[in-house]
Amino acid sequence: xxxxxxxxxxxxxxxxxxxxxxxxxxxxxxxxxxxxxxxxxxxxxxxxxxxxxxxxxxxxxxxxxxxxxxxxxxxxxxxxxxxxxxxxxxxxxxxxxxxxxxxxxxxxxxxxxxxxxxxxxxxxxxxxxxxxxxxxxxxxxxxxxxxxxxxxxxxxxxxxxxxxxxxxxxxxxxxxxxxxxxxxxxxxxxxxxxxxxxxxxxxxxxxxxxxxxxxxxxxxxxxxxxxxxxxxxxxxxxxxxxxxxxxxxxxxxxxxxxxxxxxxxxxxxxxxxxxxxxxxxxxxxxxxxxxxxxxxxxxxxx
Numbered sequence: 001x002x003x004x005x006x007x008x009x010x011x012x013x014x015x016x017x018x019x020x021x022x023x024x025x026x027x028x029x030x031x032x033x034x035x036x037x038x039x040x041x042x043x044x045x046x047x048x049x050x051x052x053x054x055x056x057x058x059x060x061x062x063x064x065x066x067x068x069x070x071x072x073x074x075x076x077x078x079x080x081x082x083x084x085x086x087x088x089x090x091x092x093x094x095x096x097x098x099x100x101x102x103x104x105x106x107x108x109x110x111x112x113x114x115x116x117x118x119x120x121x122x123x124x125x126x127x128x129x130x131x132x133x134x135x136x137x138x139x140x141x142x143x144x145x146x147x148x149x150x151x152x153x154x155x156x157x158x159x160x161x162x163x164x165x166x167x168x169x170x171x172x173x174x175x176x177x178x179x180x181x182x183x184x185x186x187x188x189x190x191x192x193x194x195x196x197x198x199x200x201x202x203x204x205x206x207x208x209x210x211x212x213x214x215x216x217x218x219x220x221x222x223x224x225x226x227x228x229x230x231x232x233x234x235x236x237x238x239x240x241x242x243x244x245x246x247x248x249x250x251x252x253x254x255x256x257x258x259x260x261x262x263x264x265x266x267x268x269x270x271x272x273x274x275x276x277x278x279x280x281x282x283x284x285x286x287x288x289x290x291x292x293x294x295x296x297x298x299x300x301x302x
Contacts, residue, residue, distance in 0.1 A: 005089040006261045007042065007299040010214055012082045012232070014278050014292050018285035021074040027280030030212065030267045031082035032065040037092055039265055043085040050075050062274060064267035076285075080278060085299070088261045091250070100152040100242055103145055107205040109241060118246075121207040121239040128270035131198045131210075132179055140183060141200035151206075155238050155251055156258075158200060162193055163256035175272065190254040191272055194234040197253045198271065207239035211250060212275045213266040216296050231294050232277060235259055237268060264296065 012031055033041045048055075052069035060066045071078070110118060110125060127133045144157035169187040179199050182192045194210055201208040215233040235252040250259040267275040278290070 004261075005087055007085065007087045008214075008216065008264060009295075009297045009299060010082070010084045010086060010264060011295045012084075012214075012277070012292075013294075014080045014290050016078040016288050016290050018076050018078075018288055020285055021076055022071075022078070022282045022285040023074050024283040025071040025075070025078060025280065026282075027069055027080075027278055029067040029069070029080065029082075030060075030064060030275045030277055031080070032067065033084050033086045033213075033264060033266055034064055034268075036265060038089045040087045040089075041084065042087055045083050047081045047083075049077075049079045060267075060269075060274070062267070062269045064269070064275065074284075086264055088264055091258070091260050092247075100150040100240060102148045103151040103154045103204075103206070104148065106151050106239070106241060110205060110207055110239070118207075118239075121246075124207040124209040124239065124270060125202055125205070127202070129273045130179065130195050130271035131202060133199065133203045134180070135203065136180065136183060137196075137199040138203035141204060145204060151238070151240055152249060155201070155249075158197065159251045159253045160256050162197055162253040166193060166196075168254065190234045193253040194236050195271060197236050197251070201236075201238060209237050209248070209268045210271045210275065211235050211237050211265060211268045212272070212277070214264040214294060214296050215252075215255075216262045216264075216298065231292070232266075233263070234272065235263065 029046065031046060032044055033039065035041055046067055048069055050071055050073065053072040054070040056068045058066055108114065110121060141158050144161055145154045165186060167187040168189065170189050172185065172187040173182065173189060173192050175191070177188070177192065179195045182188045182196050198208050198210060212232060212234050235250055235254070237248040237250045240247055240249045250263070252259050252263070269275045
């Protein structure tokens with residue numbers, strides 16, 4: 001069956017209630033879907049309450065759209081709502097998975113001193129705040145990366161291995177749980193599985209980046225789609241040179257599938273810290289966990 005382009009409306013609302021007034025808040029938002037070969041942002045709006053004294057839109061070092069804002073009046077509550085209309089098209093896969101280059105050949109092209117220098121890929125090869133490069137991860141992945149195995153095929157095998165060996169448990173981890181602990185305890189959430197897969201690939205000398213976005217979920221049969229029932233999602237993308245050119249291919253270890261029209265790309269970077277939906281500093285108030293509600297609706301249902 002040939003996949004068709006899909007259009008979605010995505011509403012992502014984050015709210016903070018503070019026990020005491022916040023006198024100053026400066027925040028950075030990664031809530032604007034980025035344009036890429038398989039995705040176009042049709043319409044997008046961010047509303048902030050209270051109204052900021054300052055806002056600015058720009059791109060971050062990874063070319064993701066970013067919005068900055070500052071609230072300089074005392075406030076006890078902050079609500080940020082992103083409302084987006086996005087078209088997602090079938091991914092432009094260049095050839096079949098089995099026809100990709102052997103993974104050792106790709107690693108050699110990324111090695112220090114190789115020519116040409118692949119700067120865009122090289123920055124996703126090394127450790128980052130949430131991803132470690134250690135032999136424990138390369139040892140875990142070694143059974144998938146047998147000699148001369150095509151890169152796509154090996155990465156798909158690793159994705160399936162993580163899916164089968166790890167349990168999805170939203171209570172098992174927090175955003176600060178070390179990736180080595182994820183490997184040891186074999187449970188976590190999509191963010192953890194993405195960081196684990198990145199650690200495995202980078203420890204093998206390959207280049208891979210963290211992707212944040214949304215995943216369309218289906219309501220139970222006979223029931224309407226629930227508002228706020230969806231959530232942010234995370235997966236990974238691997239640098240895949242081939243005879244047909246250079247490109248990146250996405251893999252979703254949480255669901256053991258290749259992302260396509262059901263995945264909506266928000267941003268990418270080295271790890272979660274580069275693309276956190278809302279990140280900043282406040283003066284006053286007290287530490288509060290945000291309430292987040294995400295609704296992804298196909299336009300045919302809206």
